[in-house]
Each structure stands twice: as structure tokens, then as C-alpha cells.
Amino acid sequence: MAETPPVLYSFRRCPYAIRARMALAAAGVTVELREVLLKDKPAAMLEASPKGTVPVLVLPDGAVIAESVTVMRWALGRNDPEQWLAGPASDTRELIAQNDGPFKQWLDRYKYHVRHPEGSQTDYRQQAETILAAWESRLIGQGGFLTGASARLADVALFPFVRQFAGVEPSWWAQRPWPALHAWLQGWTEHSRFAAVMRKCPPWQPGQPPLYWELGEAV
Numbered sequence: 001m002a003e004t005p006p007v008l009y010s011f012r013r014c015p016y017a018i019r020a021r022m023a024l025a026a027a028g029v030t031v032e033l034r035e036v037l038l039k040d041k042p043a044a045m046l047e048a049s050p051k052g053t054v055p056v057l058v059l060p061d062g063a064v065i066a067e068s069v070t071v072m073r074w075a076l077g078r079n080d081p082e083q084w085l086a087g088p089a090s091d092t093r094e095l096i097a098q099n100d101g102p103f104k105q106w107l108d109r110y111k112y113h114v115r116h117p118e119g120s121q122t123d124y125r126q127q128a129e130t131i132l133a134a135w136e137s138r139l140i141g142q143g144g145f146l147t148g149a150s151a152r153l154a155d156v157a158l159f160p161f162v163r164q165f166a167g168v169e170p171s172w173w174a175q176r177p178w179p180a181l182h183a184w185l186q187g188w189t190e191h192s193r194f195a196a197v198m199r200k201c202p203p204w205q206p207g208q209p210p211l212y213w214e215l216g217e218a219v
Contacts, residue, residue, distance in 0.1 A: 003060055004060045004214055005029075005030045005031050005032050005060075006029070006031050006032070006057050006058060006059045006060060007031065007032045007034060007057070007058040007092075008020075008021075008031040008032065008033050008034065008055060008056070008057050008058075009034045009036050009042075009048070009054055009055060009056040009058075010033060010034070010035060010036070010054050010055050011035065011036055011037075011038055011054045012036075012198065012200065012201075013054075014054050015057060015161045015163070015164055016053070016054065016068040016160075017054045017055045017068065018123045018160040018194075018197065018198070019068055019069075019072060019156055019157050019159075019160050020055040020057070020068045020071040020072055020075075021055070021197040022072075022156050022160075022193060022194065022197055023071065023072035023073075023075045023076055023084070023156060024071070024075045024078075025074070025193050025196060025197050025214075026076065026081070026082055026084060026156075026193065027075040027076055027079040027081075028079055028081075028214060029075050029078065029079070029214070030158055030209045030212055030214040031057070031212070031213055031214075032211065032212055032213075033201065033204075033211050033213045034204035034214070035201050035202065035203050035204055035209075036054065036203060036204060036213075037203050038054075040203075041146040042204065042206065043206075044206065048064045048066075048096065049064055051066065053066070055068055055071055057071045057074070058177060068142075068157075069096060069100075069141070069157060072153065072156070072157065073153075076153070082150075082151065083150070083152075084151065084152050084153045084156060084172070085152075085153055086148070086152060087146075087147035087148055087153055087154060088147055088148070089153030091146075091147045091154065092147055092152065092153050092154045093127070094143030095135075095146055095147070095154040095157075095158060096153075096157050096158070098131060098152060099157065099158045099161055102127075102131065103128060103131045103161065104161060106124050106125075106127040106128035106131070107128055107161060107164060107165050108126035109127075109189055110124040110125045110128055110165070110168055111165075111168050121184075125168075125169075128165060129176075132165070132176075132178065132181060134179070135158075135162075135181060136178040136180050136181045139180035139184050140179060144178065144180065144183070144184060146158065147183070148172075155184070155188070156188075159184070159185060159188040159189075162181070162185050162210070163185060163188070166185060178212040
């Protein structure tokens with residue numbers, strides 16, 4: 001008898017959920033996808049993970065993985081056909097920590113600057129620019145990716161956040177002198193797998209028939 005697929009609580013536009021779905025898709029892991037509304041989180045998700053953030057992956061044995069990078073590593077640990085886990089471990093950890101820490105902090109303040117009147121939108125953007133400029137240099141030095149000559153875990157973990165940053169002021173972003181960063185982001189956002197994991201589906205309701213997805217396709 002086939003194993004029951006894990007349940008993935010996700011929110012389509014959340015960058016943490018995007019990177020988790022990208023890894024699950026790369027690994028070919030079938031999941032029961034449950035799209036949620038963050039303003040109306042289902043009780044089943046909160047029971048599994050009371051902190052109420054996505055993604056939440058509930059495994060068939062009842063174990064819960066509620067951190068996006070842990071979901072990525074779990075999926076790729078099962079199957080990693082593109083060798084995303086092959087990047088240098090220390091560089092990968094440092095880049096993800098930089099993204100999830102200071103870059104995410106400045107991104108949030110930049111995007112939602114009206115909620116943070118202690119500084120201006122330009123101030124917050126400039127703080128993030130320092131980090132982005134360093135990533136531009138790294139991409140140039142590594143031949144187009146962050147930790148090597150091909151895509152690795154750090155690339156997949158970071159690009160959804162850079163995409164979110166670029167979307168705040170698209171015309172300003174387009175004029176920045178970051179050709180490597182622009183090409184890198186474009187490569188990910190135009191990737192067929194990204195298009196697959198970004199397909200829209202209605203919010204999950206308790207009692208509805210399961211929606212099983214593999215590689216971003218309903219099955």
C-alpha cells in the first residue's frame with residue numbers, strides 16, 4: 001500500500017513557503033497541499049504548529065516540520081537529483097542566516113515602511129542594498145550562483161525574498177547596477193518549476209477532498 005503523502009500547509013505568496021515548495025517539487029515529493037489564508041488560519045494547522053506560520057509539513061507519522069529550511073533539507077534528503085545540498089555548508093548557513101535575519105528585517109521595513117515611521121523607506125532600502133550589493137559580488141565571483149557554478153540550496157532559499165524586494169519598486173529595481181543579481185533572479189522567476197509551484201488554488205476547507213500535488217501539478 002502506498003504511503004500517505006504528507007500534508008503541506010502553505011500560502012502561495014509567502015517567500016518561506018515558496019522555497020519549501022521549490023525543494024519539495026525538486027525532490028518529487030507528493031504532498032496534500034492545503035492553501036491557507038493567513039488572516040483565517042485553520043484550526044488543524046494551528047494544532048500542528050501553534051506558532052501559526054507557514055510552511056507547516058505534517059508527515060504521515062504525525063511528526064511536524066514547521067521551519068522552511070528544515071522542510072527543504074527533509075525533502076532533498078529523500079531525493080536531490082539536482083544536487084542542491086552539495087554547496088559548501090558554511091557558506092550556505094551564513095547566506096541563509098543573513099537573508100532570514102538582517103535582510104528580511106530591512107525588507108519588511110522597506111515594504112511596510114508606513115508601519116515603521118522611525119525611518120524612511122529610502123533608509124530601509126539603503127540598508128538592504130548593502131546586503132544585495134554583496135550578493136551581486138558573490139554571484140559574479142561564483143559564475144552566476146551563490147555558492148558554486150550551479151544552483152544550490154542557498155540560491156533557492158534566497159531568491160523568493162529578493163523577488164519580494166524587487167517587487168516593491170520595480171522601476172527602481174530595474175535601474176540598479178546589478179546585472180548578475182538581475183539575471184539570477186530572472187532565471188528563477190522564469191523557471192518552469194517556479195511557475196508550477198505558484199499555480200493558484202482555492203483556500204483549503206476542512207472536509208474537502210484532498211488536493212495532491214507532485215512537482216507543482218495536481219494529481
